[in-house]
Amino acid sequence: xxxxxxxxxxxxxxxxxxxxxxxxxxxxxxxxxxxxxxxxxxxxxxxxxxxxxxxxxxxxxxxxxxxxxxxxxxxxxxxxxxxxxxxxxxxxxxxxxxxxxxxxxxxxxxxxxxxxxxxxxxxxxxxxxxxxxxxxxxxxxxxxxxxxxxxxxxxxxxxxxxxxxxxxxxxxxxxxxxxxxxxxxxxxxxxxxxxxxxxxxxxxxxxxxxxxxxxxxxxxxxxxxxxxxxxxxxxxxxxxxxxxxxxxxxxxxxxxxxxxxxxxxxxxxxxxxxxxxxxxxxxxxxxxxxxxxxxxxxxxxxxxxxxxxxxxxxxxxxxxxxxxxxxxxxxxxxxxxxxxxxxxxxxxxxxxxxxxxxxxxxxxxxxxxxxxxxxxxxxxxxxxxxxxxxxxxxxxxxxxxxxxxxxxxxxxxxxxxxxxxxxxxxxxxxxxxxxxxxxxxxxxxxxxxxxxxxxxxxxxxxxxxxxxxxxxxxxxxxxxxxxxxxxxxxxxxxxxxxxxxxxxxxxxxxxxxxxxxxxxxxxxxxxxxxxxxxxxxxxxxxxxxxxxxxxxxxxxxxxxxxxxxxxxxxxxxxxxxxxxxxxxxxxxxxxxxxxxxxxxxxxxxxxxxxxxxxxxxxxxxxxxxxxxxxxxxxxxxxx
Amino acid sequence: xxxxxxxxxxxxxxxxxxxxxxxxxxxxxxxxxxxxxxxxxxxxxxxxxxxxxxxxxxxxxxxxxxxxxxxxxxxxxxxxxxxxxxxxxxxxxxxxxxxxxxxxxxxxxxxxxxxxxxxxxxxxxxxxxxxxxxxxxxxxxxxxxxxxxxxxxxxxxx
Numbered sequence: 001x002x003x004x005x006x007x008x009x010x011x012x013x014x015x016x017x018x019x020x021x022x023x024x025x026x027x028x029x030x031x032x033x034x035x036x037x038x039x040x041x042x043x044x045x046x047x048x049x050x051x052x053x054x055x056x057x058x059x060x061x062x063x064x065x066x067x068x069x070x071x072x073x074x075x076x077x078x079x080x081x082x083x084x085x086x087x088x089x090x091x092x093x094x095x096x097x098x099x100x101x102x103x104x105x106x107x108x109x110x111x112x113x114x115x116x117x118x119x120x121x122x123x124x125x126x127x128x129x130x131x132x133x134x135x136x137x138x139x140x141x142x143x144x145x146x147x148x149x150x151x152x153x154x155x156x157x158x159x160x161x162x163x164x165x166x167x168x169x170x171x172x173x174x175x176x177x178x179x180x181x182x183x184x185x186x187x188x189x190x191x192x193x194x195x196x197x198x199x200x201x202x203x204x205x206x207x208x209x210x211x212x213x214x215x216x217x218x219x220x221x222x223x224x225x226x227x228x229x230x231x232x233x234x235x236x237x238x239x240x241x242x243x244x245x246x247x248x249x250x251x252x253x254x255x256x257x258x259x260x261x262x263x264x265x266x267x268x269x270x271x272x273x274x275x276x277x278x279x280x281x282x283x284x285x286x287x288x289x290x291x292x293x294x295x296x297x298x299x300x301x302x303x304x305x306x307x308x309x310x311x312x313x314x315x316x317x318x319x320x321x322x323x324x325x326x327x328x329x330x331x332x333x334x335x336x337x338x339x340x341x342x343x344x345x346x347x348x349x350x351x352x353x354x355x356x357x358x359x360x361x362x363x364x365x366x367x368x369x370x371x372x373x374x375x376x377x378x379x380x381x382x383x384x385x386x387x388x389x390x391x392x393x394x395x396x397x398x399x400x401x402x403x404x405x406x407x408x409x410x411x412x413x414x415x416x417x418x419x420x421x422x423x424x425x426x427x428x429x430x431x432x433x434x435x436x437x438x439x440x441x442x443x444x445x446x447x448x449x450x451x452x453x454x455x456x457x458x459x460x461x462x463x464x465x466x467x468x469x470x471x472x473x474x475x476x477x478x479x480x481x482x483x484x485x486x487x488x489x490x491x492x493x494x495x496x497x498x499x500x501x502x503x504x505x506x507x508x509x510x511x512x513x514x515x516x517x518x519x520x521x522x523x524x525x526x527x528x529x530x531x532x533x534x535x536x537x538x539x540x541x542x543x544x545x546x547x548x549x550x551x552x553x554x555x556x557x558x559x560x561x562x563x564x565x566x567x568x569x570x571x572x573x574x575x576x577x578x579x580x581x582x583x584x585x586x587x588x589x590x591x592x593x594x595x596x597x598x599x600x601x602x603x604x605x606x607x608x609x610x611x612x613x614x615x616x617x618x619x620x621x622x623x624x625x626x627x628x629x630x631x632x633x634x635x636x637x638x639x
Numbered sequence: 640x641x642x643x644x645x646x647x648x649x650x651x652x653x654x655x656x657x658x659x660x661x662x663x664x665x666x667x668x669x670x671x672x673x674x675x676x677x678x679x680x681x682x683x684x685x686x687x688x689x690x691x692x693x694x695x696x697x698x699x700x701x702x703x704x705x706x707x708x709x710x711x712x713x714x715x716x717x718x719x720x721x722x723x724x725x726x727x728x729x730x731x732x733x734x735x736x737x738x739x740x741x742x743x744x745x746x747x748x749x750x751x752x753x754x755x756x757x758x759x760x761x762x763x764x765x766x767x768x769x770x771x772x773x774x775x776x777x778x779x780x781x782x783x784x785x786x787x788x789x790x791x792x793x794x795x796x797x
Contacts, residue, residue, distance in 0.1 A: 301706025
């Protein structure tokens with residue numbers, strides 16, 4: 001039950017007293033923290049959570065231990081994740097059946113449950129902070145993820161929440177806040193990397209009494225879910241950042257734009273806003289400072305282009321998300337034509353910590369031009385997939401191998417794709433490069449929002465380029481010709497190449513169209529659309545040539561360029577492939593496989609018809625891969 | 640979900656529009672709530688929204704066809720969304736789509752089964768990238784899928 005129910009928090013003193021009271025009440029009670037982020041929920045953590053609560057009640061332990069459902073812990077691959085604090089014992093793949101044992105043994109008598117411990121090369125690692133995945137991270141934006149209930153403002157206050165807001169409202173003039181953020185070196189975390197302090201300063205200087213502060217929660221880059229986790233796990237961190245920003249800029253209204261695909265984030269943020277209003281941290285005269293600010297939520301309709309600032313604002317206004325040329329920036333004229341400061345979720349989440357610990361501290365982390373940390377979603381063909389927050393300047397190798405544990409199945413690393421559809425693929429020769437805004441751009445990619453998709457020897461880079469162009473031609477708003485027509489044509493060329501109908505001059509044509517699209521498109525979607533093609537063409541030209549000259553897909557991905565055959569000695573003559581084949585091009589005879597029939601004959605088992613191994617008619621095969629998917633014996637070969 | 644008859648479509652639209660206070664800038668939210676209630680945007684609802692908000696029908700349809708959240712056709716009882724994000728693509732999403740369509744016997748580009756039980760849609764990244772490949776069926780998220788597990792997953796909804 002919350003201590004902070006209806007009374008307004010009127011002053012910094014009241015906030016401190018509340019935090020102290022909440023810390024006191026929590027005492028040193030052990031906490032069983034269950035990740036209820038979207039990833040672990042998909043793995044069943046909701047049932048695990050309920051089982052723990054039930055077991056606590058049945059064992060009479062519900063007063064002595066807290067069962068806490070939290071936001072995303074980050075190591076989604078191993079969920080459901082449970083961490084027992086304060087000791088920090090880390091259990092993975094926890095099922096509802098494990099609940100009672102955890103409470104009885106680990107909480108009750110400190111005994112560890114071997115099968116639930118995470119192991120590296122057979123050795124069990126007990127504590128969360130010792131696990132390589134977490135050990136090498138530096139969590140700033142994600143600092144509170146496993147420590148609190150996202151639906152509780154009490155938990156946020158207990159962990160020191162809103163103290164930075166109090167400091168800013170009561171001790172700083174708005175210009176001082178801007179100076180502090182500028183001195184920290186914080187650059188936008190959504191992809192643009194624009195210096196945050198400079199953006200705030202421009203918005204403050206802009207003419208007009210009505211100004212807006214916006215949060216870009218669109219997170220359209222496929223493969224990225226950092227902002228989702230922050231919004232779901234620590235909504236108050238985002239709110240606090242925005243209120244601080246609103247004071248610095250002189251804005252009275254805020255909007256958080258959340259993409260349509262994140263309904264849990266919408267619910268969590270709505271609840272957080274209600275709670276903040278209840279206690280007076282949003283609304284009139286916040287903490288007695290005289291500053292007034294409130295926030296509304298706008299839901300996206302499902303359009304990647306609405307991550308672009310002017311398209312986002314058009315969407316908030318109820319219009320289609322078509323960007324406009326930015327001769328006049330949105331800090332001068334944005335939402336409803338008023339000065340607007342739009343920052344990404346992760347950017348806002350960093351603000352309270354910078355105020356708390358100081359600009360100098362933040363600037364001491366990272367590289368010369370990229371300060372602080374960045375949250376990456378490390379996904380794809382890597383062993384430990386999940387969310388990773390690391391200081392700028394760490395190498396790709398340390399992220400992929402040190403934290404990610406290396407490639408799935410220990411296959412060969414081929415490339416890592418960063419920056420979403422605006423970025424590029426980085427090959428193995430750059431594994432030891434430091435990761436920061438400028439270094440990634442130098443190798444033909446970009447930071448983007450933080451998606452980091454690892455690819456191995458089984459990924460076809462021409463297929464990857466085609467994938468991104470397919471995405472972009474669908475998401476193009478259609479307003480300007482180069483993007484609308486250019487992306488469509490680039491897709492068609494790549495599709496032809498993947499289907500084995502490419503020609504040598506296609507590569508020059510691709511490069512020419514890419515150049516036109518890049519230089520003449522209206523917005524960054526179009527301007528950066530050629531990046532995936534140009535970067536794969538630059539580093540993997542041989543693969544393109546194999547598709548064009550040899551009609552071969554070295555990675556074995558492009559269906560039209562691979563041959564499906566059935567290994568006659570593995571085929572069990574079940575006939576399933578023939579039944580499922582959409583063009584009936586597989587023939588054989590069902591029955592006992594010949595090898596089995598011969599073996600049975602020797603042992604006297606003569607019953608049953610002998611089959612004939614099935615064969616694919618290569619002239620009629622449409623390369624759909626159905627036979628490969630349905631064969632129970634693994635007899636279908638792909639070459 | 641079945642086709643909605645006209646009166647209900649109009650009344651539903653009215654209730655949503657009134658809830659937002661008849662504001663032009665509420666257009667996208669109004670359409671989202673109608674989509675949520677009926678499973679699609681009935682033409683009668685779209686016309687009513689156009690009248691009430693005083694936005695030309697062409698403009699409302701422009702918004703409805705621009706954003707992928709909206710469907711102008713009735714959809715099946717269970718909406719299967721297959722994530723086509725990069726991580727899912729790299730971990731085999733195209734084969735998952737084929738497997739689902741094969742299991743539901745969907746041919747010739749049809750997205751909804753004859754009995755209106757299932758609609759299959761390829762969607763943009765759902766943000767569950769660490770569990771790729773991912774599908775959602777309604778509000779349920781199913782991750783780390785393989786083609787051979789499809790039948791078992793879908794059986795729970797049949």
